[in-house]
Amino acid sequence: MASSIHRTVDAIWRMEAAKIIAVLTRMVRDVGIAEDLAQDTLIVALEKWPETGIPDNPGAWLMTAAKRRALDYLRRDRVLGRKYEEIGREMDMRQQDQEYDAVVEEDIGDDLLRLIFMTCHPLLSSQARVALTLRLLGGLTTVEIAHAYLVPEPTVAQRIVRAKRTLAEARVPFEVPQAPELKGRLSSVYEVIYLMFNEGYSATSGENWTRPLLCKEALRLGRILAEIVPSESEVHGLVALMEFQSSRLRTRVDSSGEPILLMDQNRAQWDQLLIRRGFAALERAGRIPGALGPYSLQASISACHARARTPSETNWIRIAALYEALAQAAPSPVVELNRAVSLAMAFGPEVGLEIVDALALEPALKEYHLLPSVRGDFLMKLGRVQEACEEFKRAASLTSNARERAMLLKRASDCVTDSGPESVSETGTE
Amino acid sequence: MRFMMIVKATQDSEEGIMPSQELVDAMMKYNEELVKAGVMLAAEGLHASSGGIRISYPEPGGKPQIMDGPFTESKELIAGFTLIEVNSREEAIEWAMRMPDPHGRGEGVIELREVIETPELTSNPDSLALHAQLRDLGRPKS
Structure with missing residues (x-):
């Protein structure tokens, strides 16, 4: 009782x-x-x-x-x-x-918004922001947060205590930032939510490929935020992106915990309810005047996959164009890598390889396992099996996710035994 | 976890009698609350069973029989549903408790049912078989 x-x-x-x-x-x-x-x-x-x-x-x-x-x-x-x-x-x-x-x-929406701005304050480290947001806005206990992040409880408790002290010492006001600052501060809020989501979606360490609690919490916070600042296009883009990605959560791993790549997933098992919600959110983003921002563009890319009933129906040309737009709105080597993948899918591996080879000089990607993984993919398709094998091995040595490492090593050993058709890395296309 | 909050049909809903404006407003306010809390996934109201169709399989392996509505026993019919995403059974109950009495004149019933989710549902034959089993368990016996 x-x-x-x-x-x-x-x-x-x-x-x-x-x-x-x-x-x-x-x-x-x-x-x-x-x-x-x-x-x-x-x-x-x-x-x-x-x-x-x-x-x-x-x-x-x-x-x-x-x-x-x-x-x-x-x-x-x-x-x-x-x-x-x-x-x-x-x-x-x-x-x-x-x-x-x-x-x-x-209406306490304003107070909630002020609180979100506080827990996502740029003064705090991104780890502290996420922990404090989960604690104060998600109502999660320190134990739950520690469990979700696979870190000891005292570590999380310390992070939260320190974050609160930092906010108090800096006398961070409890307010909604004024216009010139507002967009930037909102971006930092989106960033925290998406970081939380991604941590759950593609666990960066440990045995598990996904940690659903973080995904669910991030999605819920995103949905709440969308109702507090409904006139912001990007909040709907962010929600749409998370809805689409969540729709595939249950098809991302098989029963033994092995990751299943986007192109190999059983699309009949994608969550149609979340896909519909994704399209609805994306439509809301599009109705607000102005060019689509980075989250809405990523959601549009995700929507292309949701729209394709089979992998072969994927509109890679549109995806490549969207990555082009994304590269302009939010340039980054990772976006460039994704653009390479979509171009390879649309126009052949040699087109992708050209971009990837240029990226090899990018210092930010030196330790990024997806670069050799994608390059290995292209080489494989071009029949350069031995080089592909080396790339997969290199990729395996760079990832901290145990399952992903196992998968990459398997691809490396598969290179030796057969050179059948290979699929594109999921993370490389989204 | 997902729950379906099922609003049972009443004599009024089956006769197509619209709820009072007051109740409609209260329901709208409640739905808004669900949306603002980020838990609402979908909500729909259904037409009376007089426009419904029932397909039944009285003979195992036999042909299906089609029957037009209305169907009797309004308490066993549903008038609408709301799908919510919550963290616990208790949270689902708490949300359902906050829903306005869907009838207001003594016949209001809300039923909560958890939606079967198979996070590890895959092409693995074992888990597919298990899923099918679970789905069969969820089917009404009659």
Whole structure:
């Protein structure tokens, strides 16, 4: 009985935590203190509810109780800090009580947005941003985050504590940045969400190829953000991209955990619901005036794959054009590598090889396993088996994902035994 | 995990009587809440069963029989559904508890069913067989 109530309280907490922490941060102006106060409230609920039963509107109960705690804290803080102002404060407090009560009634979207800007603040390292965002906006426990990232719990706890201290010391304001800064700050928010998603989608280390929890959490945050800033084209592009990629999550690995490449996946098992959501989000992005941004362009590429019922129906010419646009909007050697793959698919491996050979001089790609992996692909198709084998081996030595390494080594050994048709690396086409 | 919140049909919904404006507004507000929380996947309302068609297989291995609606026993029919993506069974229940009483006059019923997800569903014959088994288990017995 008690444990079932605990699970219910946990669920309610995850639904309400971000809103409560956002409103409290607005009140006390310190995200760390706000979280502590919110946690205290949760503890009270955990003690009380098993006896009294869960209130009819548990979300409102938690919010009201949390706000009361925040008010107590403010009173205490003021009494301690500025005793001489006591009487005047008392008057203010009464007014503020009413003001704070109004907070719940208001749309708290703005407070949530302020909180997202805070947890994704450029002052923090990207690891700290992701951890803090998962904790404060996803309502995940430190244990869950540590588990998702395969790092020890104290490491995550440390990261979060340090991040909160950094924000407090720098007196980072709880606000939505003004126009000149806004776009850049929004990009940094998208970046955190997509980083989280990618960490889950293509685990960079460890035995697992995917970690669904991170993907789901990132997608949920993206969907929430899309409703808070619906007039931003790129937020819909980001959501569309994640919807499309999530639609393939269950076909990315086989039952023994081996990765299955995009071209080899059973498309009948792609999640049609998520694909439809992807198209809908992409359409929303397109309806907003202005050129498509990097996320919308990547989503458009993903949409090309979603549209093709069989790999042979893939419109590689369109994909190559989209990569061209992406290379202009957000130039990077990785995009260039992907462009090479799509051009090779559209016009033959020698066209791709030319671009890849030019990229070999790119210092940013020196340690990037997909470069030799893709080059190996092209060489294989051109019948240069021995060179291909060397490239696959090199790629295997560069990846930190155990499964991917195994797959690359297998391709290297396959080179020796047969030189049958090879498929294109998935990551190389998206 | 995914849950389907199934709103059961009522006498009113089967007779095509539209819900009150108040209820429609409350439902819209609720759906908005689901969208804002990032949990809504899809939501649809269904026409009354009078326009429905039922295909049944009374004989194992025999021909299917087609029957036109309306169907009786409105409590066993559905009037609409909402698909949500949540983190736990408890969260699904909590969301369902927040849905306005879908009828408002005593016949409102919401049923929660977890959607079968097969994350490791592949072309592997073993897991395909298992999936088929699970799907059969999910079929109504009658």
